Amino acid sequence: MADRQEASVTLPSDPASVSSARRFATDAVVSWGLPDDSDTTDTVRLIVSELATNAVQHTFGLSPFFRLDLVLERDEVLRVGVTDSHPRWPRRLPAAVRQDNGRGMDIVRLLTARHGGRFSVTPTEEGGKTVWIALPWSSVERVAL
Numbered sequence: 001m002a003d004r005q006e007a008s009v010t011l012p013s014d015p016a017s018v019s020s021a022r023r024f025a026t027d028a029v030v031s032w033g034l035p036d037d038s039d040t041t042d043t044v045r046l047i048v049s050e051l052a053t054n055a056v057q058h059t060f061g062l063s064p065f066f067r068l069d070l071v072l073e074r075d076e077v078l079r080v081g082v083t084d085s086h087p088r089w090p091r092r093l094p095a096a097v098r099q100d101n102g103r104g105m106d107i108v109r110l111l112t113a114r115h116g117g118r119f120s121v122t123p124t125e126e127g128g129k130t131v132w133i134a135l136p137w138s139s140v141e142r143v144a145l
Helices: 016-031 039-057 104-114
Strands: 004-012 065-073 077-084 118-123 129-136
Touching: 004 016, 016 039, 016 065, 016 077, 039 065, 039 077, 039 104, 039 129, 104 118, 104 129
Parallel strands: none
Antiparallel strands: 004 065, 065 077, 077 129, 118 129
């Protein structure tokens, strides 16, 4: 396999784009050898869904698009990033505020930690940010292509 494989897509900040982001991410990791029905693929789908939903819901119309990046580095690390142009970084809400929503980033952090991964946020040159997760690829179940 190549030292680095990449896939990215830019989508409108619209709720319908969340399912498109999930499908794109699934197609990418499956093409890189991850079984479609694996727990890890389901985890990637859920993480992408939560990050894309946040990009759509919490940018308050100030980010007309978001970008999903998937990077597989040296068959060791799968990086998933969602970039939007809104300057506000994700933050945890107090429990009283999160009655019916606000748990997305907690889910992402929990799933990332459960799989031995890392969570980070980096600024973009344009003033937005990218929310990244990195999962060890060596621990995921793959199929021979």
